[in-house]
Amino acid sequence: MSDASPTSDPADTLVPVTVLTGFLGAGKTTLLNHILTAEHGRKYAVVINEFGELGVDNDLVVDADEEVFEMNNGCICCTVRGDLIRILGSLMKRRNKFDGIIIETTGLADPAPVAQTFFADEDVRAKTRLDAVITVVDALNFLQTLKESPEAHQQIAFADVIILNKTDLVDEAQLKAVEDAIRKLNAFAPIHKAQKGNVKLTDVMDVGGFDLQRTLSAVPDFLENTHHHHEEDVNSISLTLKTPLDAGRFQMWISALLQEKGTDILRTKGILNFEGQPDRFAFQAVHMMADGNSIGPWKEGEVKESRLVFIGRNLNRPQLRRGFESCAVS
């Protein structure tokens, strides 16, 4: 973990939750067992679905039902996982039994309802924090899967971290093709290559997916993707602004934007520099559900600029840029 989050951060008292997604056969369960059996002195509660490929070797394993509940606002993108709310509530009564929670989803699951559960449910929010969505990709079959299933696009788009697994089964050229395909959908998530799920634990656990400083600052502005995109493709856009932001204007703009286009915008993340605020502000949203908090002062020598990232469909870059720039203090 970087030294970006100070120990006084209230987020530290929340139980970190890691979400594992990826298609059947990508190696999710192998990765899960690798995490569980590694020497880290930590105990995890594991929530799995019953269609798991392999057994999970852990003391506290809970079967999930993947019950997607609609919110009462009638919007199709505003959904949560009802079973998770119940399970997390019950797990939190045994807070002393584990250090973190890992949730594995079925291969076909849309990660949005899982992620949105951490925004929408007050009790869940009060006790846990979504550390990262980890998407496991099978280097051998990924390009084919991408053609066949829209869920694969969603899973890549939602990832905070991507594990490119089974790299030993493909040649250089195919590996490059797979990486390019991933980058087109999600330009920001770090990609870690692995064989049989042998990742470094620090790459997947406690990465603070929403402590974005490191991730976002690693992203150069090359993102003006010259590749001509089909409008319906999932795509990433990164915007930076040197002028400090007016907090009120930004709130107005982003809420209106997410209300209007939240179905298409899968994820929004940002590190923002608000006028008159000594601290960096981390902003994040899943579809139209948004959240944000101060994450401590800018480090010495760090460029004080605001950086905002969108992942979604039908993203209109010039329009988003104009909107973001209109939030600058005048």
Add this chain to the structure above:
Amino acid sequence: MSTSSTLRGLIEKRGASRTVDGHITACTASRDNMRFAFTTAEGDVIIAHRADLREPASWATYAVHDGAALALAPDTDPSGFLTGGDDGRLCRLDMHGEVEELGKTRRWVEHIATHVDAKTAYIASAAGKQVELRDGRGEAVLKTLEHPSSVTGIVFDAKGKRIAASHYNGASVWYTQPKSESVRPLEWKGSHTGIAIHPAGEA
């Protein structure tokens, strides 16, 4: 503030308290109202007899579940209790402290309801989307009732003729009589987190 100090005063004057590790997950009285049971997130069941009510040191603790005890109900006999746990077990704790496993599933046993009258007795337990209806002894499963999503509450009507389960987007009402297979779905959009039946019947 004032409410909690009033409560504290009452506890000191008329009751007793004991602090346990982890949370208390449920409490109930036995059918004869002579004993009280508390279940814990550690899987223990604490029993306080009316005679020892003000002496918490003499309350008995039984380790029943491996994991949390999630559900608790008075047994169909006058003095025992039934518990459900995240170990998937439905257990009976009788007045002698004997633990008997009545059933085991892969899912958490989150809800238990019992019914007793002069003619019949039933035990119902919910795990995941399934409700199992048993005879009063708990030995025979009379029916397995399937629901569209996880069951969030179960209740018998006053006469034990019907059992109702709440779940996402509504509730399901079933007849307890073995021959009847039919279900009456009560649809109401949204997440239902509990259920009760009016003691007078049709409500």
